Amino acid sequence: MKEFIERTLVIIKPDGVKRNLSGEIISRFEKTGLKIVGLKMIWIDKDFAKKHYPESLIPVLTEKTFLDYDSMNVKVNEPREKVGKGAYEDLIRYISEGPVIAMVLEGVHAVEIVRKLVGTTSPHKSPPGTIRGDFTHLSMGYATYRKIGGRNLIHASGTKEEAKKEISLWFKESELHSYKGVHDEHIL
């Protein structure tokens, strides 16, 4: 049933690496039975960061920031566009402020399973048991207000299409490996 096997991209962001959470995070994915097929440490620059997070993300960042602002009773006089652009610039600075660990995980429903383990974008809303819920707590609104970037430890592809694009941006074909893990016995 190879047609059901998906690949997804996970990045342990600079805060995850600096906080020595890399092993803990990787082990959570491994324990589900998902297979690591690519893994490396890399320090990206701002140009690369903008390829991974294109400017088309700004409306989403704006929306998420203002949802948190509303719940925090934060009133800002700046126009929405300026706030969204600021959040985007903070994000680019954050993702390039130190080395990250990039990996590709493979398995049935890999994209959905990884997102489930990661939690919601804003860690304060991520349930216990998720990576963002267990290891960090600040909201996107707080991060944008403080201009520090939404430090939420980890990136994971949101959809199968996003995963395809992101994997080809971060990994060469020769850096991805095909091999049989023990779980394959039950799947293939």
Ligand code: UDP
């Ligand atoms: N982000 C942010 N402010 C926001 C929303 C997102 O700084 O209001 C950052 C955060 O680091 C997030 C990344 O931008 O992980 C990408 O946003 P997306 O909406 O794709 O969230 P994710 O898929 O990571 O949950």
Ligand code: MG
């Ligand atoms: Mg996303």
